[in-house]
Structures are given as structure tokens and as C-alpha cells.
Amino acid sequence: NAGVTQTPKFQVLKTGQSMTLQCAQDMNHEYMSWYRQDPGMGLRLIHYSVGAGITDQGEVPNGYNVSRSTTEDFPLRLLSAAPSQTSVYFCASRPGGGEGNTIYFGEGSWLTVV
Amino acid sequence: EDQVTQSPEALRLQEGESSSLNCSYTVSGLRGLFWYRQDPGKGPEFLFTLYSAGEEKEKERLKATLTKKESFLHITAPKPEDSATYLCAGRWGGDKLIFGTGTRLQVFP
Numbered sequence: 001n002a003g004v005t006q007t008p009k010f011q012v013l014k015t016g017q018s019m020t021l022q023c024a025q026d027m028n029h030e031y032m033s034w035y036r037q038d039p040g041m042g043l044r045l046i047h048y049s050v051g052a053g054i055t056d057q058g059e060v061p062n063g064y065n066v067s068r069s070t071t072e073d074f075p076l077r078l079l080s081a082a083p084s085q086t087s088v089y090f091c092a093s094r095p096g097g098g099e100g101n102t103i104y105f106g107e108g109s110w111l112t113v114v
Numbered sequence: 115e116d117q118v119t120q121s122p123e124a125l126r127l128q129e130g131e132s133s134s135l136n137c138s139y140t141v142s143g144l145r146g147l148f149w150y151r152q153d154p155g156k157g158p159e160f161l162f163t164l165y166s167a168g169e170e171k172e173k174e175r176l177k178a179t180l181t182k183k184e185s186f187l188h189i190t191a192p193k194p195e196d197s198a199t200y201l202c203a204g205r206w207g208g209d210k211l212i213f214g215t216g217t218r219l220q221v222f223p
Binding site for chain 1: 118216
């Protein structure tokens with residue numbers, strides 16, 4: 001059971017480039033989300049999805065797009081990378097059926113925008 | 115605005131020296147209080163969920179408790195392998211967790 005898998009682990013982008021961070025989970029979880037972690041600020045929610053075909057914005061959505069075409073995958077797209085998007089990105093998932101269910105995180109993707 | 119505040123920012127303990135980490139939160143409407151452990155270069159690893167005041171949960175040397183306005187993570191007789199950053203998060207509705215900035219714990223032999 002692989003859990004939540006993120007790729008790539010590390011990426012360096014030039015300002016203005018676009019890229020996609022991949023996230024896949026094999027637990028048949030309904031809910032998936034993306035967080036970013038910056039020093040001194042804690043993890044902040046970027047976008048989330050409550051099921052295939054349904055997405056919504058979190059706390060810091062600007063500059064990012066998401067889609068959810070399957071239950072398993074939830075890619076995060078950076079449209080035009082900016083240095084402010086240098087961060088560690090975590091994908092997370094949880095089963096449906098109630099808000100108390102535990103959220104499980106992937107291992108993270110380290111992104112540097114130069 | 116819903117908030118989670120953790121203290122201290124950093125904690126250095128001698129092996130075997132018990133202590134507690136604090137997490138205070140916005141009281142109104144809390145639907146769950148979560149504790150995670152995060153090792154350098156890794157994602158947060160789930161430890162506990164607490165739902166109501168008075169609730170306690172234990173796992174090895176860790177015990178999490180919840181009062182009406184704060185949560186504590188008690189570490190009994192810590193070992194060097196307990197060194198990590200401990201994150202507290204609250205959920206007030208929907209699928210959004212609000213995280214504190216964490217307590218970085220170092221346990222020395």
C-alpha cells in the first residue's frame with residue numbers, strides 16, 4: 001500500500017515557467033488536498049477536492065490550478081512560476097464519511113523558483 | 115478567524131526528561147484537534163485526533179489531552195528518536211486543517 005505518492009521530489013523552475021506537481025493515492029479516498037509549508041507559517045491549504053470532478057479553493061489559491069478527473073489523482077499546476085511560490089508542497093487525502101477522518105500526507109515536493 | 119498557536123517554538127530535553135507541548139486554539143466550533151509528527155524532509159505523520167474536552171489518547175511515550183481551550187502533548191521519558199517537529203492542527207468545518215507553526219523537539223542522550 002503506497003499511500004499518498006508525490007512527484008517530483010525536487011524541482012527547480014525559472015520565473016514564468018509552468019509545471020505540474022503530481023499526486024496519487026491508492027486508498028480510494030474521496031477527499032484530496034494540497035498544502036504548502038513555509039518557514040514560520042505552518043501548512044496552508046491551497047486547493048482541495050471532495051470527489052472526482054469537484055474542486056474548491058483553500059486559503060492561498062492564487063497562481064495554482066487543480067483538477068480531479070479520477071479518484072486517485074489530484075495534480076497541482078503552477079501556471080507561471082514566481083519566486084514567492086518557492087516552498088514545500090504536500091498532497092493529502094482522507095476517506096469520506098465524516099469530518100473526523102484522519103488526513104494522510106505525502107512525502108512532499110520541494111520547489112525552488114529562481 | 116480560526117487560529118492555532120503552539121508553544122514553545124523549540125524545546126531541548128535530556129533523554130528521560132519528561133515535558134509537555136502546548137497547542138491553544140480558537141474555541142468556537144472546533145470539530146477536531148489533530149497532532150502530527152514531522153521529521154526533516156518528510157511529510158507530517160498522523161499521531162492523534164481529539165474531539166471533546168477531557169479526551170485523552172496515548173501512543174508509546176506520547177499522550178495527547180484536550181481541554182476547552184488548549185491541547186497538550188505530553189512526552190514521558192523521551193528518547194533521541196522522539197526528536198522531530200510536532201504539529202498541531204484544528205478543523206472547524208469542511209476539509210480545511212489550520213496548522214500551528216510547530217514545536218521543534220530535540221532530545222539529547
